[in-house]
Amino acid sequence: xxxxxxxxxxxxxxxxxxxxxxxxxxxxxxxxxxxxxxxxxxxxxxxxxxxxxxxxxxxxxxxxxxxxxxxxxxxxxxxxxxxxxxxxxxxxxxxxxxxxxxxxxxxxxxxxxxxxxxxxxxxxxxxxxxxxxxx
Numbered sequence: 001x002x003x004x005x006x007x008x009x010x011x012x013x014x015x016x017x018x019x020x021x022x023x024x025x026x027x028x029x030x031x032x033x034x035x036x037x038x039x040x041x042x043x044x045x046x047x048x049x050x051x052x053x054x055x056x057x058x059x060x061x062x063x064x065x066x067x068x069x070x071x072x073x074x075x076x077x078x079x080x081x082x083x084x085x086x087x088x089x090x091x092x093x094x095x096x097x098x099x100x101x102x103x104x105x106x107x108x109x110x111x112x113x114x115x116x117x118x119x120x121x122x123x124x125x126x127x128x129x130x131x132x133x134x135x
Contacts, residue, residue, distance in 0.1 A: 086129065090122050 022031040042050060064070040098118050105111045 087126055090126055094118055094122060 022028055026034070061070065098114070101118075102111055102114050105114055
């Protein structure tokens with residue numbers, strides 16, 4: 001029963017970074033020797049298991065990137081930035097384009113109706129422009 005309990009115990013956590021990093025006044029060779037002589041956080045079997053887990057995660061990430069399920073944040077930020085710039089440009093054009101039309105309105109209700117139509121047209125235009133695949 002004890003051997004089974006030992007097998008189900010959680011893995012030992014790795015040593016803190018200061019134990020596996022080059023200490024002040026220590027050369028990289030000295031740090032490597034110190035780490036190799038016993039302060040490594042895992043035994044060989046556990047290190048191999050951790051390595052395989054991380055390699056599997058890396059392979060999964062690579063697959064997700066190639067399949068398009070995961071994309072770089074910078075690409076998303078660029079595309080969203082371009083879309084927002086188009087929205088901004090279109091909205092800023094509305095006053096100059098529509099001032100004569102709005103000026104002819106006699107009541108606040110007419111102004112409201114015209115503005116609602118103009119905003120709806122602008123949003124539909126932006127939706128149509130953005131319907132195609134990204135470059």
